[in-house]
Amino acid sequence: MRHLYPKLLFSVTLYLSLLTFPGCNGSPGETALPANKVPDLSIDSLLHNQLADDERTEILVIGTPHFNELADSFQPSFVDSLITRLNVFKPDIIGIESMPPTMIREMSGMNGNAKIITQAFADKPVFYSGLFAGNSTRAFPGTDSLLNSGNFNDDVRLKIVKELLAGCDYYSALLQWSYLPEASRTHNNVFNDSISAKLNAELSTVNEIHQLAIPLAKMLGIQKMYPVDDHYDDLNLLPVSEQLSAEISTHPLYKEIANAKLYTELSKKMSQAALNKNLFPLYLYMNSPEYQAADVQTQWGFFLKTKMGSGLDRYRYSLWQVRNFNIASNILKAAAASRGKRMIVLIGAAHKPFLESYLRTCPDIKLVSFSDKLN
Numbered sequence: 001m002r003h004l005y006p007k008l009l010f011s012v013t014l015y016l017s018l019l020t021f022p023g024c025n026g027s028p029g030e031t032a033l034p035a036n037k038v039p040d041l042s043i044d045s046l047l048h049n050q051l052a053d054d055e056r057t058e059i060l061v062i063g064t065p066h067f068n069e070l071a072d073s074f075q076p077s078f079v080d081s082l083i084t085r086l087n088v089f090k091p092d093i094i095g096i097e098s099m100p101p102t103m104i105r106e107m108s109g110m111n112g113n114a115k116i117i118t119q120a121f122a123d124k125p126v127f128y129s130g131l132f133a134g135n136s137t138r139a140f141p142g143t144d145s146l147l148n149s150g151n152f153n154d155d156v157r158l159k160i161v162k163e164l165l166a167g168c169d170y171y172s173a174l175l176q177w178s179y180l181p182e183a184s185r186t187h188n189n190v191f192n193d194s195i196s197a198k199l200n201a202e203l204s205t206v207n208e209i210h211q212l213a214i215p216l217a218k219m220l221g222i223q224k225m226y227p228v229d230d231h232y233d234d235l236n237l238l239p240v241s242e243q244l245s246a247e248i249s250t251h252p253l254y255k256e257i258a259n260a261k262l263y264t265e266l267s268k269k270m271s272q273a274a275l276n277k278n279l280f281p282l283y284l285y286m287n288s289p290e291y292q293a294a295d296v297q298t299q300w301g302f303f304l305k306t307k308m309g310s311g312l313d314r315y316r317y318s319l320w321q322v323r324n325f326n327i328a329s330n331i332l333k334a335a336a337a338s339r340g341k342r343m344i345v346l347i348g349a350a351h352k353p354f355l356e357s358y359l360r361t362c363p364d365i366k367l368v369s370f371s372d373k374l375n
Contacts, residue, residue: 047363056366057335058342060089060373061356063287063349064097064208065270065279071206073274079212081280085374086216092338094217095331095345096209098227101125101168107231108168113238117231124202125170131195132166147172147223154180158190161199171225174202175214213346226334228345230326233319244312257302262294287370292353299350324354331355335365 040046067074099107104122107114108129118126143163146152152160157176164173177185177199185200187193203210209225217225237244248254266286273282285291303317327347335343345355359365 042361044361044363051364053366055340056364057339058366058368059331059335059359060091060342060344060368060370061352061359062283062344062346062370063292063352064212064346065282065286066348067207067211069270070274074206074211075277076211076215078274078277078279079215081278082283082374083212083216083219085280086344087219089344089368089373090220090342091216091344092222092341093226093334093343094213094222095226095228095334095343095347096171096213097229097347097351098122098171098209098225099125099229099231100227100330101170103230103232104168105129113235116238117234121229121231122168122170125165125168128165128170128173129168132162147176150221150223154184155189158184158188162190169225169227171209171214171227172223174199174210175217175223175225178203178214178218208346226330228327228330228334228347230323230330232326233323237316237319240312240315243310244316247308247310247312248306251306251308253302253306257298260298262291262298266291284371284375286349287352292349295350296353321354324351325358327351328355328358331359332362332365339364 070078099118099122104118104125108118108122108126143160146156146160157180161173161176164170164176185196188196191199203214205211213225216222269282269285273279300317300320303313303320306313308314331343331345347355356367360367
């Protein structure tokens with residue numbers, strides 16, 4: 001054994017030691033269950049007690065309306081109350097409903113449906129990457145470590161913005177751009193005035209990432225956004241989308257769902273929130289257990305009740321689950337790098353109950369209630 005490399009020797013020793021643990025070699029040991037006792041095999045139950053509560057990563061999943069539905073009336077002040085409350089929560093990570101840069105780069109280089117998906121969900125990242133990727137293949141090394149340190153001047157920040165845009169990390173680039181003083185965002189040595197004007201205009205885009213996530217990140221001094229969305233499921237959904245739409249629209253249950261009281265009530269609350277110039281009550285409503293339960297039963301229960309002969313209803317529901325499983329995976333990847341810290345995930349409200357049901361099984365995660373923490 002002394003001739004083995006130390007690393008290999010350690011591995012062999014560890015393996016042999018495992019064989020001596022009670023129960024590993026067939027011996028019941030001290031942890032044996034009583035006869036006829038069926039163990040609870042949920043991972044959270046088995047491992048939950050291994051961590052103290054303050055060691056877990058706190059995750060607050062925020063179901064959001066999509067601000068483009070309020071585009072004609074929206075003002076940034078509508079979310080002031082919500083941003084103030086989230087600032088008190090002080091998340092270390094902000095997850096957003098956007099495709100991760102690696103997924104964008106992969107799918108934008110493919111043909112067919114993959115290209116259609118990136119055009120639909122990642123047109124801005126692809127546009128800016130096309131401008132800069134040709135002359136920037138991570139030519140400014142250490143971008144990620146610099147972002148983590150937050151220790152750089154405006155000239156370096158401008159180069160970081162370019163690198164992030166080249167790599168399809170559009171929202172992190174916009175966050176960095178927002179940190180720059182107005183003079184640097186108007187004239188600089190990295191971007192021509194036309195591109196600078198475009199980037200300034202991007203900051204005014206009416207959606208929840210530009211108007212809520214980025215301002216909150218800037219207020220907290222966060223340097224990077226974490227896109228957690230997933231659209232690989234659409235590669236399977238697009239080929240059958242026309243047939244599925246036709247079958248859904250002619251199904252007897254469709255009108256019942258389309259005219260459901262839940263959604264007419266939601267529309268009224270959105271209009272009222274705009275009139276009151278405050279979206280926080282709307283967020284309270286959409287993140288309430290009552291709304292979430294009704295939404296799951298109405299919107300997704302539909303696909304389990306329709307019993308289509310083609311089976312496309314079940315196919316659609318399964319792909320929805322696939323998307324949410326993948327989003328949960330992306331959330332856990334981000335959380336893994338910030339163990340024991342706090343994360344918020346800003347995502348369409350329909351995703352929230354699915355994501356929480358998956359994350360609830362993780363013993364190292366502590367889910368935070370929106371109303372308990374922010375109301």
